[in-house]
Amino acid sequence: MVRAFDDHKLEIRFHDNVYIRLVIRGRITQIYGESATGKSLLGYVIKATENYNMNNHDIDYDVSNIMCIDSKDKIDAIKGMTGGLIIIDRADAFLSQEDVSYIRNDKNNTYLIMSRCNLDLGISPNYYAELVNNDGVIELKYEYSVEG
Amino acid sequence: MINISTNAENKELSIGDVESFFNYKVTASHFSEQDIKVLSDIDDAVLLDKNTGAIQTPFGITDITHLSTGCKTVLCYLYLRRKETSSIILDVTECGYNALDVLFECVEKQGDSDSVFVLRHKQGLIKCKDREYTINGHSEKNLNKGVVLYG
Numbered sequence: 001m002v003r004a005f006d007d008h009k010l011e012i013r014f015h016d017n018v019y020i021r022l023v024i025r026g027r028i029t030q031i032y033g034e035s036a037t038g039k040s041l042l043g044y045v046i047k048a049t050e051n052y053n054m055n056n057h058d059i060d061y062d063v064s065n066i067m068c069i070d071s072k073d074k075i076d077a078i079k080g081m082t083g084g085l086i087i088i089d090r091a092d093a094f095l096s097q098e099d100v101s102y103i104r105n106d107k108n109n110t111y112l113i114m115s116r117c118n119l120d121l122g123i124s125p126n127y128y129a130e131l132v133n134n135d136g137v138i139e140l141k142y143e144y145s146v147e148g
Numbered sequence: 149m150i151n152i153s154t155n156a157e158n159k160e161l162s163i164g165d166v167e168s169f170f171n172y173k174v175t176a177s178h179f180s181e182q183d184i185k186v187l188s189d190i191d192d193a194v195l196l197d198k199n200t201g202a203i204q205t206p207f208g209i210t211d212i213t214h215l216s217t218g219c220k221t222v223l224c225y226l227y228l229r230r231k232e233t234s235s236i237i238l239d240v241t242e243c244g245y246n247a248l249d250v251l252f253e254c255v256e257k258q259g260d261s262d263s264v265f266v267l268r269h270k271q272g273l274i275k276c277k278d279r280e281y282t283i284n285g286h287s288e289k290n291l292n293k294g295v296v297l298y299g
Contacts, residue, residue, distance in 0.1 A: 017208040032269075035218025035244035036191040041207060044214065090217065092241050092268065093165065116269040117241065133206075 004049070004061040005085040008110065012061055014045045020138045024085075026127045028103065028111045029140070030119070033130035038138045039114045042131070043068040043089045075099055082108045091115035150252050151264045152273070152283045159266065162228055162236045170220040171213050174227050176201035182254065183226055187212075189250045190219040218247025225251060229258055236263040243267075245275035252279060 004012045010022040020042060031039060049063050065084035069075055072094035078086050079102070088095065092115045103111055104122045113121065129140040153159065163169045176198050187193040187203065193215065196202040201212040215223070221243050228236050240251060248267075255263065256279070267273070273281065273291045280289045 015208065017206075033244055035247035036216035037244075038207075040214075040216065090167070090242060093167075116244070116272065118269075 001062045002060060003065065004046070004063045005066050005110075010066075010085060010112075012045060012049065012063075014049065018045055018138070019136060020045060022112075022138075022140045024110055024112065024140070025129075025142065026123065027107070027109075028113065028121050028123050029127050029129055030121060030123060031112060031114045031129055031131060031140070032116045037131040038133065039131055040070075040089055042112075042138070043070055043087055046087065078102070078106075078109070085110045085112065087112045087114075089114045091119060092117050095119060149261050149287075150255055150279060150281045151261070152281050153264055153266050154268060154270055154284055156239055156266045156268070159237050159264070161239055161266070162233055163224055163238060166221045166224055166239070166242065167217060170215075170224055174212070174220075174223055176212050178227075178230065179223075180226070180230075182257070183223055186219060186222050186226070186250055186254070187215070190222065190247050191216050193219075216247070218243040222247055222251045222254060225263075226254060229260070234262075236260075237266065238263065239266040241266065241268040243272070245272045248272055249276045252276065 004010060008024045010020065010024065012020045018041065046063050046066050046068050049061050066087065067077060067081050067084060068087045068089065069078065070089040075094070086109050088111065091113050095115070100119050100121060113119070125144040126142065126146060128144070129142045132139055132141045176195060179195060179198060184195050187195060191205060193203045193205045196204055196209065203210060203212055203215070221238065221240055225236065225238055240248060243251060276291070278290060280287065281291065282288070
């Protein structure tokens with residue numbers, strides 16, 4: 001079994017149509033950009049892979065260190081996570097200032113946060129990215145790469 | 149003229165949560181040609197079956213509940229228009245600029261100058277095609293040429 005998320009890389013192939021390969025720069029990355037680039041698809045693929053594993057289908061990926069959050073009622077679950085990747089979809093819709101403060105101070109996990117608003121996450125522009133489809137591979141395209 | 153508000157405070161939104169509303173209320177069976185064009189323009193999706201809501205997307209065959217939130221938002225707007233909802237107030241913050249462009253084209257086609265769209269990421273408008281807006285009560289145009297917006 002292969003860990004889908006390991007050492008700042010998320011790589012997962014889902015059936016024949018979806019190949020996600022993300023190089024995650026920092027502890028918190030905010031993903032914005034156009035609609036329909038695959039932001040929600042990413043969460044769906046993780047959940048679907050998790051369900052396959054639970055149902056004892058052929059196991060390719062271990063996604064046990066990845067958590068997907070897409071609604072307010074699930075956000076408290078991040079407090080029980082350590083050393084994993086937390087993907088928060090639709091953050092504009094439900095993330096509170098208290099949640100943002102927790103994420104800023106959480107040094108134990110890596111976050112991918114889908115939001116088009118400025119959430120005050122305390123990250124430099126180097127950690128803002130868009131999802132792009134490069135010849136069938138969904139990747140992160142960072143807006144800036146400026147050394148500090 | 150497209151009416152934009154950058155703040156949802158003191159506004160009674162027509163839809164609280166677009167994802168939930170779409171998944172529970174909107175079905176493909178009543179989709180018009182305009183709805184089908186929206187699927188194509190934003191998600192590059194093709195409606196395969198009006199009865200089941202099956203769609204072909206670049207990532208495979210699925211159903212309309214797996215459309216992007218931006219696409220769902222535009223379809224919710226068209227749904228509300230069909231229901232003749234008066235004074236639509238819709239939070240479009242979850243729309244990317246491509247979905248905003250399609251939404252505003254629909255608004256213009258409908259001749260709808262009453263609806264208000266809550267947009268908390270103002271930068272999204274700068275990438276949209278040139279059109280006239282009222283933003284927080286101020287008339288604005290040429291936003292795609294980089295004009296500072298009222299906060």
